[in-house]
Amino acid sequence: MTETEFIEQLKQKSTIAYSRLVDDFQQKVFATCISFVPNKEDAEDIAQDVFVEVYNAIDKFKGDSKLSTWIYRITTNKCLEFIRKKNTKKRFAFLQSITGNAIPMDKTDYFTEMNHPGILLENKELTATLFKAISRLPESQSVVFTLHKIDGKSYQEVAEITKRSLSSVESVMFRAKKNLKGLLENYYKNEQ
Amino acid sequence: MKINVDMTKKVNDTFDSIEAIQEVKVSPFFKENVMHKIRMASEDIQETTYSWFTPKLQLATLVCVVVLNMMAFNNLKETTYDKNVSSFAESYGLSTTIESTLLK
Numbered sequence: 484m485t486e487t488e489f490i491e492q493l494k495q496k497s498t499i500a501y502s503r504l505v506d507d508f509q510q511k512v513f514a515t516c517i518s519f520v521p522n523k524e525d526a527e528d529i530a531q532d533v534f535v536e537v538y539n540a541i542d543k544f545k546g547d548s549k550l551s552t553w554i555y556r557i558t559t560n561k562c563l564e565f566i567r568k569k570n571t572k573k574r575f576a577f578l579q580s581i582t583g584n585a586i587p588m589d590k591t592d593y594f595t596e597m598n599h600p601g602i603l604l605e606n607k608e609l610t611a612t613l614f615k616a617i618s619r620l621p622e623s624q625s626v627v628f629t630l631h632k633i634d635g636k637s638y639q640e641v642a643e644i645t646k647r648s649l650s651s652v653e654s655v656m657f658r659a660k661k662n663l664k665g666l667l668e669n670y671y672k673n674e675q
Numbered sequence: 676m677k678i679n680v681d682m683t684k685k686v687n688d689t690f691d692s693i694e695a696i697q698e699v700k701v702s703p704f705f706k707e708n709v710m711h712k713i714r715m716a717s718e719d720i721q722e723t724t725y726s727w728f729t730p731k732l733q734l735a736t737l738v739c740v741v742v743l744n745m746m747a748f749n750n751l752k753e754t755t756y757d758k759n760v761s762s763f764a765e766s767y768g769l770s771t772t773i774e775s776t777l778l779k
Binding site: 501506513603606667668 | 688690696699710712713
């Protein structure tokens with residue numbers, strides 16, 4: 484079956500087609516989600532929402548990119564949406580704690596509790612520091628860095644997902660690395 | 676100098692920690708949960724398609740259709756056969772009652 488025929492079946496809401504789609508993409512979508520949100524439960528929830536979004540929005544898919552690219556784009560947007568929502572909640576909780584409406588608040592400044600089963604115990608602290616530093620980058624830089632370095636996508640794939648040119652991805656990546664280095668140096672300086 | 680070297684090592688170690696992240700397998704019930712959510716979403720779509728067409732609106736539409744039909748039927752009864760024929764004749768110039776202005 485060609486991709487066009489498969490997309491047509493998805494548009495007709497065929498259960499068999501969706502079952503195949505989940506088989507083909509569940510691991511990849513989940514991998515992208517856990518790269519952005521290093522918490523297994525949260526990442527699974529987001530990945531599930533991605534497939535529901537694909538089901539609801541498949542009619543809007545015009546076929547101007549590969550189906551996989553479109554799905555990764557939805558995944559990235561869902562992850563960013565989740566992070567933004569969590570950060571807003573954190574800020575709101577912080578404001579409430581200042582104004583005296585005591586709500587139990589997580590003191591850490593990271594948007595989620597780190598629970599990534601793929602991180603080795605001896606690297607836990609280093610990786611947590613890196614994830615926190617990534618969350619402080621401008622969104623465009625954190626997206627490109629996460630997709631390429633953590634999720635392991637090629638520059639070409641990142642360019643297609645983010646709708647940027649290859650050279651633009653390379654320059655954003657360069658800036659992301661430079662900024663991350665600065666953030667980490669500051670962090671370790673303050674730690675001393 | 677030593678501090679700088681330590682700092683660079685720490686930063687590099689932090690960057691290198693990415694390479695050691697292992698792949699995490701998705702839960703065994705993931706697909707089942709997704710398919711359940713998709714089924715729920717499809718039911719929601721079906722429900723929302725006609726949700727605006729409430730029983731009250733359905734009754735009002737039925738009444739409108741009945742009234743329109745009755746009016747149309749009454750109008751049809753009022754128009755006589757002669758009227759129909761004469762209007763037909765007039766429109767095709769077959770009428771004998773209309774005198775030509777040229778003859779006057």
